[in-house]
Amino acid sequence: MASEAIVPQQKNNEVKPKNIIADGRNRRVLQDIGNFVKERGAQGKKPITKGVANVAQSVKGGGGAVTKEVATQRKVVDKVDKDKPKPETLIVMSSDEKTRKTGHVSRREGSSRKEVKTLTSILSARRKAACGLTNKPKDSIEDIDGADVGNELAVAEYVDDIYKFYKFSEDEGQARDYMDLQPDINAKMRSILVDWLIEVHCKFDLMPETLYLTMNIVDRFLSVKVVPRKELQLVGISAMLIACKYEEIWAPKVNDFVFISDNAYAREQVLVMEKAILDKLEWYLTVPTAYVFLVRFIKASILSDDKMEDLVFFLAELGLMQYPTVVLYCPSMLAAAAVYAARCTLDKSPHWSETLKHHTGYTEDQLTNCAKLLVKFHSTAAESKLKAIHRKFSSPDRSAVALLSPAKSLLPNHGELF
Structure with missing residues (x-):
């Protein structure tokens, strides 16, 4: 009778122990998602085997059929536990308080942080890839902007794109051949004007950018406006006034230009010409x-020094004073030819490197004709009546580069003229 009171009702050969704890009472408080191996055991439903054990204890000594059935269920449960796959060790995705206490995750496993590249290195890598530098030998083209990566004013990330835009837009700002449109002006008068403006530029101690912008304004204005001979100097000082306002921090006053032109023009004339330009x-x-x-x-x-730099500017200003070089060659080619002629004059080896070819966009053969013109101007500068540039670059402050012998490799043979 005791066994009948203890054994529960059976349905479909299933035993339901009385003292099985409800699942809801055994759940943990909801926290961050964790997948520790030890915690999985605590959350599993082990009361099944425990309940079977209680039933077996309660029927000890009574009811052989019940004992046999309980033993059969225990074998089934043990077989299920044995065949149950072992939990895999996973990386913890959270760092709650329990995780810090148990310390199951090592520093190597928990640290998934990778080395972060800086924006400068990423942009530099993209720039090199876009220019094709990654496919070229490292020794052929040197990175001239590597030392300026930390200098914000050097804008090393964008400098190549800036100069690509300069080369793309330089034709729009270049003056065309205009001497046929000027009945009262010729190339010699222009050279005289440039020679005088260089003296004014030195007198006012202006920036070099101002001189080049001044001549650009003069040439572009003469290409669209007919100017009488008596107003050519007025165009020159008005163009320099505009360039000073654009480039200089402290621009000379209008009266300064009137005074330096020996009062040839009134102040109002300079202002009117400035507006016209x-x-x-x-x-x-x-x-x-x-x-x-x-x-x-x-x-x-590479390895350019003050002497090299002064010689390049000397040759470039000689080209700036001559009308043929200004209208025949674009600014980038004139600059590249000045560098090439200077390297030939100083006998730099090689005369033209892969680095220069890459950054200028010109080969040695493309620069030969323009470089020969600059060397010719160099060879005749000492005997020329227009001596402003020769005097300027004969001083020790300019490394006296005007006194150097011209590049023999670029001089014409047997008195051949260009």
Whole structure:
């Protein structure tokens, strides 16, 4: 009778122990998702075997059929536990308080942080890939901007794109052949004007950018406006006034230009000409002159010193004073030819490197004709009546580069003229 009171009702050969704890009472409080191996055992439903054991204890000594059935169920449960796959060790995705206490995750397993690349290195890698530098030998093209990566003013991440845009837009800011449109002006008068403007530039101690922008404004204005001979000097000082306002921090006053021109023009005339120039050029003053290319190409000329730099500017200003070089060659080619002629004059080896070819975009053969013109101007500068440039670069402050012998490899043979 005792066994009948203890044994529960059976349905479909299934035994339901009385003291099985409800699943809801055995659940943990909801926390961050964790997958520790030890915690899985605590959350599993083990009361099944425990309940079977209680039933077996309660029927000890009574009811052989019940004991046999309980033993059969225990074998089944043990077989299920034995065949149950072992939990895999997973990486913990959370870092709650329990995780920190148990410390199951090692530092190596928990640290999934990778080395982060800086924005500068990423942009530099993209720039090199876009330019094709990654497919070229490392020794052929040197990275001239590597030392300026930390310098914000050098904008090493964008400098190549900037100069690509300069080369793309330089044709828009270059003056065309205009001497046929000027009945009262010729190339010699222009050279005289440039010679005088270089003296004014030195007198006011202006920036080199100002000189190149001044001549760009003069040439572009003369290409769209007929100017009488008596107003050519007025165009020159008005163009320099505009360039000073654009480039200089402390621009000279209008009266300074009137005084330095020996009062040949009144103040009102200078202001009227300034407005006329700006109107004809439609205020388009942001143009790539030869100076911006000179700075870049000198930097690409590896191991360049002060003497090399002064010689490049000497040859470039000689070309700036001559009308044929200004209208025949774009600013970037004039700058590249000045660097090439300077390297030939100083006998730099090689005369033209892969680095210069890459950054200038010109080969040695493309620069030969323009470089020969610059060397010819160098050879005749001492005997020329226009001596402003020769005096400027004969001083020790300019390394006296005007006194150097011209490049023999670029001089014409047997008195041949260009």
